[in-house]
Every structure is written in structure tokens, then in C-alpha cells.
Amino acid sequence: MPTRHPDTVPWVEERVDAVVALYQPTKAGEALLRSLDLRQMEGDPGFFGSYGFNEWAGVGEASPIGVMHELGHSYWGGFPVEGRPDLSWDIPADGGLSTAMQSYHQDILTFMAQPPDQFELLRQRLRNLPDISSENTEPVLHNLEADMAYNTAGSLNLVPPILRKYWISFLPAGRFDDWYGAAGWFQSLSPDEVSTAGKWLGFEHLDLRQYPSLDPATPPDEMILTARTVLATEEKERLRDLAYGFDLLIGDPQKEENFEFWRRYLRDKVTLYRDHPDYLAALSISRAGQLASALKFLAAEATGSPAQQAQHLADQLVNEPFLVNFLPVVDNDVLVELFSSGAALPEGKTLQATASFVERLKIFGAKVDSVLHTGRTDPSKGAAELEAFIAETGFDQKDDLRLFFDLFRDRNRTVAKNVTLALSDETVGGLMAPVPFQLRTYLEPSELLPKLGITSASTNTKALRVGIAVLIDEPSGNYQVDEPFLEALYQVMAERVENDALETARLILDSPFPLEGMILAQPEAAATIFSGDIEMALFLATNSDTLLASPWRIIYRLIKADPSLAAEVLAEFHRRGESSLVAESLAYLAYDKDRQGLSPQLPISLEQDGRFLSALLTIEGAPWLEARLGESVELFQQRVAAGEVSPDFLERYRETLEFAAAFLSGGETRTILTGVIRRAFGLS
Structure with a gap:
């Protein structure tokens, strides 16, 4: 065990108490957590970092998710890997990964490629992480290194089998037996309970749209009640820390301030004040009264137009200058009104983040108003003014551009959209890196894709490839925001298939195209692409992103779209010596019956599975199919x-x-296929 720093303060012990109460590790796991060198980063609430098992970790706030995340990073090295005495947590001399961590990473990637099973909800949650790809595995590796307790509610039962050997000493079986029961429990919660769960569990990130009515598990009744008690203590501690550490945060503007963090940080304190309105006033801390007064004003329900709210805020600033520290909390449309009105702001030192925020608002607020004023009557002139501002600012100034475009949209969405549409295609393409979310909230898919050169009629295939790459490589950060734009992309590609399927296939190969999504959204067009040329079909299957959609996952999706075609492609793979790919692809069907029973909305068809097996039987014969199934088994x-x-x-x-075989209409084929299956599984 590592040794905790001798100067560990009670604050740290209380944070560990909280995560132990919430995630309930094993006794050995709790002992490990209490031995780790965790430190409070006073005056730096945004600091959350870990330097590994034998070093130290620091946290700036009493935030259980963040605390558990950093302790999760520090966890590695505390326990041996069960059943693998050959693996070590020792860091090699070159500073690379230990053999145990290398093994863990490989097992994560293996898990991601496994057939859809009772852990598919977790896989899909990981596939939805921003910026994840086979060329960038860091998001999924980072998540499962640090957030396993958060993801699984501290339940080993929810850890994939291939990863359990790394966690079995730390996590107990837990309060849930399986993912579908856990997700059903989450679906059954009241809105207040969902809010509570979201403060320490990762279930809110599960995509349950295709699982509308899962049977709920029944964890212990006291789980939510215990969580509420623990979380209330942590929330009050965050208010207390704000009061104690406020003066450490005051200073001159800093260019590197992260506006989004500070806005979230200060808005969190307003929310906490609403939940615990009497707490600050009871503290004998010099700043507590000022903070309570400011937060009370901001926590009140806003009424009136943005201009009226801005005037109310300006009046309050005269009477309560301290309120200026919390300007980042205020909605963008009100802030622009405040700054465009010329209201005088209180002088003196403020929060560094607020000082930086105010400096930029003085610049951007005026520019937003100017562009909107020009663009209201002539969007093209507004666009010219905006392009000059962007050129002066630079595409690399992401924080500045994000702040500007947020203010721009919230000030007048209609004019902002018209001006953005009038921007040159080149400028919109350049903005996709710094403001991908904002552009997707300004523009509809039918408006953004043509600006990126993505149209069914485009004859410039080079520009089309670039546009597809930009759309895929610059996601919004929220997969549900991205989905309509991907659906529009699939529609464009489906329309292009009608004119030239082979050229469309080449476009897919030459860009980071999400082929699985295309098969699901446009099955007929996808089948046309695969059926046009067998060489191209094989390339498409093997060149898809291996982390998000392995070749066997592509075959699996193709079965639903066109089972006979999927059988032809799989048979051809075997002729070319890809016996492992064939075995993996066949096994992807394993849980189709179970999963379809859980939700008919899933893209699963046992009838198509049966037709696929029948087609393999027809193409290659019973002995071949029995041998291939036997290899898979x-x-x-x-x-x-x-x-x-x-x-x-x-x-x-x-x-x-x-x-699947039972769904076949031909009695003889059904009988032959059933016999093949049973013999492959050693039953007859």
C-alpha cells in the first residue's frame, strides 16, 4: 500500500468518506483508497489530477464524481491482476506503461469488439464518447481507467467479464445484477431521484432510446436516501469552500482562464444556494454574508425581457458591487444588453475569471451588437463584418470564438443564423474546429452540409471528401446533437449511390465515414454499395473503424439489411483465408434472441438471421456451415x-x-439447418 501524506487534512478524509459511502468498495478497496495520497488544492477549484499510484492526487472541490475519478487514476498498482501473476504494475525504466496496464488496455479494446451481449449498453455509452476512434482510443481507455466505479455504481456485476480480473479486489458484486436491470431502475426513478443519481452515477449517459421499458432491478431502498445525505454534505462543503477560498481567487485578468469551467463553477454555486439557502448565512466566515446575498439575488427567478433583466442587474450592482464577481452566471442575452447599455461596472479586484470574462464581454458584446445591427437588414454585409472579426481573432482562438458565437446566438438567433448562412463556405469550414457545437445549433443539417460541400449533386469529389472528414472529425461533443447531421450525410450518400455506387464506395473508403450508421440508416443503399463489387465490399468491411465498428460488426449489420448479400461476403472472406473473421461474425448473432426480447425496437431480426444462415447453407453447403459454426463455437x-x-x-x-432457423418457411432447409447447429454445438 502507498503511504498517505502525513499532513493529510480532515477535508480529505471527509471526501474519501463520501466516495466510500457512495460507491461502497470492498474492505480491501476502502483500505486502498484511505492509503492513497490525496490532497486538497486550496484556491484552485478546477484542479483535478493524479500522478499515479506511488505519487499523489489532488482535488479542488468536494465533488464525488471528480474525487472518485482521480482516486481511480491512482488505483492502478494497489492489487494484483487475478489469475495473471505474469503481469506487473511496475513502470519500466523508459517510463512506458506497465505490463499490467498494457494488458488492461488491450482487454478494453477486445471488449469493445465483442458481440452485443448484456454489456452492450456500456459499449454503446463508450462508443458515444466524443472524439473516439481507432486512431484515438484515449477517451475509452481514460474512461475505463478512472470511471469504472462511476460507470457501474460500484458493482462488479456490471464490469465486463474480460475486465473483472482487474477490479475483483476493489469492487464487490454490488447493488445491481446486470445492466438491463440497472438501466430499468434508472428509468423508473422520479425526476428528483434522477437528479440525485446523476450526481454520482454514470447511468445518465446511457443511450436508452431503444430500450423504452426495461424491467427495473430493485437495489436496496436506502441507496438513494444514503446518496442524498452524502451529497448534501458535499454540496454544503462546496459552498463553504467558496467562502473560505474566495480571496484566493481574486486577481487580475488571466488570458488563459477557462470561461466555460468558471461559468459552470459559479452556476453550480447558485444551484447549491437554491438547495441549501440557509447554509452560508450560518457560517462565521467574513465572505459568507456577501456570497449569500449575491447568490440569493441570482437564485431568484428571472422575470421580464433581457433588457429589463439587464436594467435590474445594473441597479443591483450599484447597491451591491460584490455581485460583479458573478457576472459569468448571467445568461448571454442579458449580458449583451448590460454591456451594450453602457452600464458602469463596479471598480476594484474581482475573481480572476470574472475579470477576464468582463474584458472579453466589453469587446465581444459591442461586436455582437454591431454585426447583428448590420446583418439585420443585410445578412451579407453582416457576414463580411463577421469574417473580418474572425480573421482578426484567428481560428485558433477557440475560447474567444465560442464566447462570441454563444453571445451572437443568444442575442438574436434568427439574425445570427442568417448572417452565418451568408458566410463563405471556407469560413464555415474553418469554424467547424473551434465552434462545432455552435454551428450545429445555428444551422439545420440541410444548411450546414452544403456549406461543407456535402451534396448529392457535387461533382467535386475532393471537396466532398474534405467536407465529410470535417463533419466527422469535428463533432459537437454530444452524439445526439450530431445525429441529425449524420442522418443527412447518409441521405446524401444514398442519393449518390443511385448515380454511381462504386464512386460512393470509394468516397466512404477515402474518408472517416461511419459505415455502420449508413447501413442502419440507409440499408437499401448500403446493400447496393456492397453488392456492386466484391473486392470493394471486402475493403469496406475491413477498413471500417475497428474500435467503433469491427469487420464482424459490419457483417452483423449487413445481415439485417440484406442477409443473402451478407452470406456472400462472409463466404468470400473464408475463401480468402479469413477464418477468424468468419468465426467472429457468426458469433455476433449470439444474443439476438435475448436482446430482441428485451426491446423490439433494437435493429435485430431473427427472421433475417435465419435467412442469412439459410443463404450460407445454399452457397457453401451443410458440411461447410457446420465446420464454420464449429470453429466459432x-x-x-x-x-x-x-x-x-x-x-x-x-x-x-x-x-x-x-x-432463427425456426423462422424459415422451408421445412427441409429448417430441418437441415437445425441439425447443422446442433452438431456444431456438440449436441448430436
Whole structure:
């Protein structure tokens, strides 16, 4: 065990008490957490960092998710990997990863490529992380290094089998048996309970739109009640820390201030004041009264127009100059009104972040008003003025541009949209890196894609490739915001397929195109692409992003779109020696029966699975299919024995295949196929 710093303060002990109460690790896990060198970063509430098991971790706030995240980073090295005495947590002399961490990373990537099973909700949550790809695996590796307790509510049962050997000493079986029960429990919560759960659990990040009515698990009744008690203590501590550390945050403007962090930080304090309105006033701290008064004003429900709210704020600033520290809390449209009105702001030292924010508002508020004034009557002239501002600012100044475009949109969304539409295509393309979210909230898919050169009629394939790459490589950071734009992209590609399927296939190959999404959204067009040329079909399957959609996942999606075509492609892969790919692809069907029973809305069809197997039988014959299924079964027997997949994998696999075969209309084919399946599984 590492040794905690001898000067560890009670504040740190209380933060560890909180995460232990929330995530409930094993006794050995709790002992490990209490041995780690965790430090309070006074005067730096934005600091959350860890330097590893034998070093120290620091946290700036009493935020259980953040505290557990940093302790999660420091966790690695506390326990041996179960069943793998050959793995060590020792860092090599060159400073690279330990053999145990290398193994963990590889097992994460293996998990991501495994067939959809009872852990698919977690996989999908990880696929939805911003900027994730086979060329950038860091988001998923980072998440599962530091956030496993947060993701799983501290339940080992929710940890994928292949990763359990790394966590079995730290996490107990937990309060949930499986992901679907856990998700059903989350769906059953009241809005207040959802809010509570979101303060310490990662379930809010699950995409449950295709699972509208899962059966809820029944964790202990006191789980939410305990969480509320613990979280209330932590929330009050954040208010207390603000009062104690406020003077440490005062200073001159700093160019490097992160506006978004400070806005979230200060808005969090307004929310906490609403939840605990009497707490600050009871503290015997010099700043507590001022803070309570300012937060009370900001916590009150806003009424009137933005101009009226700005005037009310200006009047209050005269009577309560201290309120100026909290300007980042105020909505953008009110801030622009305040600064454009020429209201005098109180002089003197303020929060560094607020000082920086005010400096930029003085510049950007005036520019926003100027561009809006010009663009209201002539969007093209407004666009020219905006382009001059962007050129002067520089595309690399992301924080400045984000602040400007947020103010611009919130001041007058209609004019902002018209001016943005009048910008040159080149400028819009350049803005996709610094303000991808803002552009997607300004413009509809039918407006943004043409600005990026993505149209069904485009003859400039080079520009089209660049546009697709920009759209994919510069996501908004929220997969649900991105989805309509991807759907529009798939529609464009489907229209292009009608004119030239082979050229469309080449476009897909030459860009970071989400092929799985295309198959799901435009199955007929996708099937046309795959059926046009077998060489191209094989390239498409093997050149998709291996982290997000492995070749066997592409085959799996193609089964639903066109089972006969999927069978032809898979058979061709085997002819070319890709027996492992064939075995993996067949096993992707394993949990289809179970998962379709959970939700008919999932893109699963046992009928299409049956047609796929029938097509393989027709193309290659019963002995071939029996041999291929046998190879797949043998592969997963080994994985079950190694604890890499669930113990019930083979049983679920056989059940799905037999049910799929039962849907076939031809009695003879059904009988032959059932016999093939049973022999492949060693049953007859």
C-alpha cells in the first residue's frame, strides 16, 4: 500500500468518506483508497489530477464524481491482476506503461469488439464518447481507467467479464445484477431521484432510446436516501469552500482562464444556494454574508425581457458591487444588453475569471451588437463584418470564438443564423474546429452540409471528401446533437449511390465515414454499395473503424439489411483465408434472441438471421456451415473458459441460431439447418 501524506487534512478524509459511502468498495478497496495520497488544492477549484499510484492526487472541490475519478487514476498498482501473476504494475525504466496496464488496455479494446451481449449498453455509452476512434482510443481507455466505479455504481456485476480480473479486489458484486436491470431502475426513478443519481452515477449517459421499458432491478431502498445525505454534505462543503477560498481567487485578468469551467463553477454555486439557502448565512466566515446575498439575488427567478433583466442587474450592482464577481452566471442575452447599455461596472479586484470574462464581454458584446445591427437588414454585409472579426481573432482562438458565437446566438438567433448562412463556405469550414457545437445549433443539417460541400449533386469529389472528414472529425461533443447531421450525410450518400455506387464506395473508403450508421440508416443503399463489387465490399468491411465498428460488426449489420448479400461476403472472406473473421461474425448473432426480447425496437431480426444462415447453407453447403459454426463455437468455448465472455454465451448463441432457423418457411432447409447447429454445438 502507498503511504498517505502525513499532513493529510480532515477535508480529505471527509471526501474519501463520501466516495466510500457512495460507491461502497470492498474492505480491501476502502483500505486502498484511505492509503492513497490525496490532497486538497486550496484556491484552485478546477484542479483535478493524479500522478499515479506511488505519487499523489489532488482535488479542488468536494465533488464525488471528480474525487472518485482521480482516486481511480491512482488505483492502478494497489492489487494484483487475478489469475495473471505474469503481469506487473511496475513502470519500466523508459517510463512506458506497465505490463499490467498494457494488458488492461488491450482487454478494453477486445471488449469493445465483442458481440452485443448484456454489456452492450456500456459499449454503446463508450462508443458515444466524443472524439473516439481507432486512431484515438484515449477517451475509452481514460474512461475505463478512472470511471469504472462511476460507470457501474460500484458493482462488479456490471464490469465486463474480460475486465473483472482487474477490479475483483476493489469492487464487490454490488447493488445491481446486470445492466438491463440497472438501466430499468434508472428509468423508473422520479425526476428528483434522477437528479440525485446523476450526481454520482454514470447511468445518465446511457443511450436508452431503444430500450423504452426495461424491467427495473430493485437495489436496496436506502441507496438513494444514503446518496442524498452524502451529497448534501458535499454540496454544503462546496459552498463553504467558496467562502473560505474566495480571496484566493481574486486577481487580475488571466488570458488563459477557462470561461466555460468558471461559468459552470459559479452556476453550480447558485444551484447549491437554491438547495441549501440557509447554509452560508450560518457560517462565521467574513465572505459568507456577501456570497449569500449575491447568490440569493441570482437564485431568484428571472422575470421580464433581457433588457429589463439587464436594467435590474445594473441597479443591483450599484447597491451591491460584490455581485460583479458573478457576472459569468448571467445568461448571454442579458449580458449583451448590460454591456451594450453602457452600464458602469463596479471598480476594484474581482475573481480572476470574472475579470477576464468582463474584458472579453466589453469587446465581444459591442461586436455582437454591431454585426447583428448590420446583418439585420443585410445578412451579407453582416457576414463580411463577421469574417473580418474572425480573421482578426484567428481560428485558433477557440475560447474567444465560442464566447462570441454563444453571445451572437443568444442575442438574436434568427439574425445570427442568417448572417452565418451568408458566410463563405471556407469560413464555415474553418469554424467547424473551434465552434462545432455552435454551428450545429445555428444551422439545420440541410444548411450546414452544403456549406461543407456535402451534396448529392457535387461533382467535386475532393471537396466532398474534405467536407465529410470535417463533419466527422469535428463533432459537437454530444452524439445526439450530431445525429441529425449524420442522418443527412447518409441521405446524401444514398442519393449518390443511385448515380454511381462504386464512386460512393470509394468516397466512404477515402474518408472517416461511419459505415455502420449508413447501413442502419440507409440499408437499401448500403446493400447496393456492397453488392456492386466484391473486392470493394471486402475493403469496406475491413477498413471500417475497428474500435467503433469491427469487420464482424459490419457483417452483423449487413445481415439485417440484406442477409443473402451478407452470406456472400462472409463466404468470400473464408475463401480468402479469413477464418477468424468468419468465426467472429457468426458469433455476433449470439444474443439476438435475448436482446430482441428485451426491446423490439433494437435493429435485430431473427427472421433475417435465419435467412442469412439459410443463404450460407445454399452457397457453401451443410458440411461447410457446420465446420464454420464449429470453429466459432470452439473459439468462444476458449473465451468462456478464460473468463473473457459470460458463462452463458454458448447457450445463448445456440438458442439464437435455433430460433432463427425456426423462422424459415422451408421445412427441409429448417430441418437441415437445425441439425447443422446442433452438431456444431456438440449436441448430436
